[in-house]
Amino acid sequence: MRVSVVFSTQEGTTESIAEKLVAALGRVGNTIAVDLVNIKAIDNDELLKRKPADPVFFVLTTYVDGGPADDAAWFGSWLEDYRYDFRVSKASLSDLRFSVFGVGDAAYGSSWCLFPKKVDAFLSDMAGVKICESIFGDVGERMEFDGVVDAWINSCVQSVSTILSGADLVSSNIAKLSMSSLEKQDEFEELNDDYVSSDEEEDEFVDAPEESKLMDLEDLGAFASVGLKKAKQEQDDSTGIVIRKKGTSVSAVASITREMITPNLRKNLEKQGYKLIGTHSGVKMCRWTKAQLRNRGGCYKHTFYGIESHRCMETTPSLACANKCVFCWRHQTNPVGVEWRWKADAPEDIVNGAIEKHRAMINQFKGVPGVTAERFKEGMDIAHCALSLVGEPIMYPYINEFVDLLHQKNISSFLVTNSQFPELIHAGNKESLKKIDRPLFSDFWERFNSCVDELAKKEQRTVFRLTLVKGFNITELKSYAELVRKGKPDFIEVKGVTFCGYTGENSLTMSNVPFHEEVVEFVKILAADISDEYEISCEHAHTCSMLISHKKYKIDGVWHTWIDYPKFHSLVRSGEHFTSMDYVAKTPDWAVFGDDRKGFDPDMTRVYKNKAKYDGNPEAYKAKIKADILAAAE
Numbered sequence: 195m196r197v198s199v200v201f202s203t204q205e206g207t208t209e210s211i212a213e214k215l216v217a218a219l220g221r222v223g224n225t226i227a228v229d230l231v232n233i234k235a236i237d238n239d240e241l242l243k244r245k246p247a248d249p250v251f252f253v254l255t256t257y258v259d260g261g262p263a264d265d266a267a268w269f270g271s272w273l274e275d276y277r278y279d280f281r282v283s284k285a286s287l288s289d290l291r292f293s294v295f296g297v298g299d300a301a302y303g304s305s306w307c308l309f310p311k312k313v314d315a316f317l318s319d320m321a322g323v324k325i326c327e328s329i330f331g332d333v334g335e336r337m338e339f340d341g342v343v344d345a346w347i348n349s350c351v352q353s354v355s356t357i358l359s360g361a362d363l364v365s366s367n368i369a370k371l372s373m374s375s376l377e378k379q380d381e382f383e384e385l386n387d388d389y390v391s392s393d394e395e396e397d398e399f400v401d402a403p404e405e406s407k408l409m410d411l412e413d414l415g416a417f418a419s420v421g422l423k424k425a426k427q428e429q430d431d432s433t434g435i436v437i438r439k440k441g442t443s444v445s446a447v448a449s450i451t452r453e454m455i456t457p458n459l460r461k462n463l464e465k466q467g468y469k470l471i472g473t474h475s476g477v478k479m480c481r482w483t484k485a486q487l488r489n490r491g492g493c494y495k496h497t498f499y500g501i502e503s504h505r506c507m508e509t510t511p512s513l514a515c516a517n518k519c520v521f522c523w524r525h526q527t528n529p530v531g532v533e534w535r536w537k538a539d540a541p542e543d544i545v546n547g548a549i550e551k552h553r554a555m556i557n558q559f560k561g562v563p564g565v566t567a568e569r570f571k572e573g574m575d576i577a578h579c580a581l582s583l584v585g586e587p588i589m590y591p592y593i594n595e596f597v598d599l600l601h602q603k604n605i606s607s608f609l610v611t612n613s614q615f616p617e618l619i620h621a622g623n624k625e626s627l628k629k630i631d632r633p634l635f636s637d638f639w640e641r642f643n644s645c646v647d648e649l650a651k652k653e654q655r656t657v658f659r660l661t662l663v664k665g666f667n668i669t670e671l672k673s674y675a676e677l678v679r680k681g682k683p684d685f686i687e688v689k690g691v692t693f694c695g696y697t698g699e700n701s702l703t704m705s706n707v708p709f710h711e712e713v714v715e716f717v718k719i720l721a722a723d724i725s726d727e728y729e730i731s732c733e734h735a736h737t738c739s740m741l742i743s744h745k746k747y748k749i750d751g752v753w754h755t756w757i758d759y760p761k762f763h764s765l766v767r768s769g770e771h772f773t774s775m776d777y778v779a780k781t782p783d784w785a786v787f788g789d790d791r792k793g794f795d796p797d798m799t800r801v802y803k804n805k806a807k808y809d810g811n812p813e814a815y816k817a818k819i820k821a822d823i824l825a826a827a828e
């Protein structure tokens with residue numbers, strides 16, 4: 195048996211209580227190993243996998259405004275995030291056996307022991323089971339306080355002895371104690387007005403999904419009709435198809451009838467400008483499509499690969515995603531899930547629907563200043579499809595058929611994946627990927643690495659895109675370089691994160707947005723670190739984006755990162771084997787790194803809005819950019 199005593203302290207009181215508990219547990223017998231762990235070093239993954247025979251005791255202090263001490267800040271925010279993450283099963287801690295001792299001063303009134311109480315409630319909410327009553331002590335009552343500590347330590351020792359002596363006793367004890375923990379929780383909810391109880395949350399899902407950012411379709415359907423317990427049971431019983439793995443029949447996928455887009459989600463997405471197709475797909479017009487239609491510049495894909503933004507259709511065949519990235523500008527309103535559990539529309543219908551809806555949006559630009567008849571005609575003749583709009587395109591069970599259909603229509607495909615589905619085919623290391631992409635899969639790092647391995651085998655163009663989030667991943671050069679050596683991509687796009695004027699769910703601020711110069715510096719060091727097979731090739735300063743390319747694309751000293759699209763389509767039609775080197779085209783000089791035009795196509799006209807200009811004062815500059823963004827959003 196392994197017991198962990200996890201403590202958080204600011205001034206030492208709590209640590210000494212934890213040490214006292216460790217000593218008392220040590221006297222129970224030599225069949226238990228007891229760890230004393232500062233909460234700062236707690237491994238949350240390990241907590242999620244903890245077995246019932248290995249209980250955890252938390253001894254936690256309370257600090258300013260009832261919040262955690264410094265050492266517990268990260269754990270506190272992780273736990274809260276996890277507790278309210280709508281993708282996480284409410285039973286995910288059902289194997290955890292725990293008890294909390296809170297240290298605080300009742301003189302602080304309603305914030306007395308607030309943090310330990312929150313931890314206690316969140317662990318219970320996720321089905322963690324108290325093996326003995328959680329207790330909240332008042333250091334203001336010094337005489338009584340010591341007695342309360344001793345009583346709690348005694349009951350911890352007793353419960354551990356009970357576990358050691360036999361499982362039956364444990365379950366009855368647990369049943370009794372979980373009831374009393376529910377009563378305690380009621381008490382706590384009264385104390386903390388901001389706290390949303392699980393019942394309220396259920397109501398929110400039922401009554402106010404339109405406004406809710408927590409738009410989990412699975413939960414929505416289940417909670418609406420049967421309530422939490424039954425929903426859980428249904429989830430467990432579900433035989434929903436994950437994704438169409440090799441060998442899974444099409445009819446198995448076709449037999450699922452639940453639709454991904456519910457009426458409320460439809461309203462919500464339409465409000466955001468998505469044109470929805472069928473039951474799980476959508477198109478939306480990108481700002482660069484509009485810009486290039488008006489001859490005002492294209493996106494970085496134009497500079498790097500020759501993709502014409504005004505002929506590019508941004509599409510997704512799956513609005514659902516398996517990550518909740520901090521940089522996601524969709525503000526997490528899209529559904530999230532690790533499995534395909536919805537009705538799957540036919541690929542022909544999605545491709546045709548997307549073309550029709552995209553053209554209807556282009557049509558609205560007829561006569562708009564700057565849109566010439568020639569550009570308009572080109573815009574109607576879609577040449578590219580960027581599968582990077584929102585969601586995870588490869589979750590869609592017929593993604594291969596979908597991409598083939600695009601190619602048949604002479605539409606090139608550019609597919610962006612978050613590398614969580616290696617069976618079908620953002621950060622440098624495991625910790626960083628977890629913080630930034632906030633994946634739902636517990637084996638997210640293994641999945642990510644398998645995808646990287648798969649990419650190394652591809653003969654068509656492969657690209658790594660690194661989104662630099664200052665403070666999160668900008669310091670991880672070595673790990674990135676390693677991933678690149680492993681995945682051997684043709685290209686590495688490095689892009690500074692975009693601030694989307696939103697500070698809620700994803701908690702990014704302007705201080706996380708790197709300057710273009712910082713991105714350039716990062717890229718220079720990264721390129722030198724990878725190997726001498728790679729070099730910086732292109733720059734698109736407008737979007738803080740840089741391209742590092744494999745040197746095989748530098749033919750006779752000249753970069754060939756662009757694509758010869760007619761050649762690509764004729765190779766596809768030929769049915770013969772070909773590789774990415776068979777359809778290369780010369781990169782124009784203006785797109786090459788080091789050119790004064792910094793990636794802006796000289797055939798277009800740059801239109802400067804009355805925007806913030808850098809005047810040497812970073813803080814003032816950031817404040818101006820923020821004001822610009824907020825003004826634009828109004």
Ligand SMILES: Cc1cc2nc3c(=O)[nH]c(=O)nc-3n(C[C@H](O)[C@H](O)[C@H](O)COP(=O)(O)O)c2cc1C
Pocket residue numbers: 202203204205206207208209255256257258259260261263297298299300302305306307308333
């Ligand atoms: C700056 C400060 C703020 C505090 N705020 C609270 C509070 O909001 N609620 C509470 O219950 N206790 C509060 N306390 C009391 C502490 O929890 C108490 O002093 C405790 O014994 C500290 O434990 P430690 O020595 O392990 O850090 C506060 C203490 C300090 C010094």
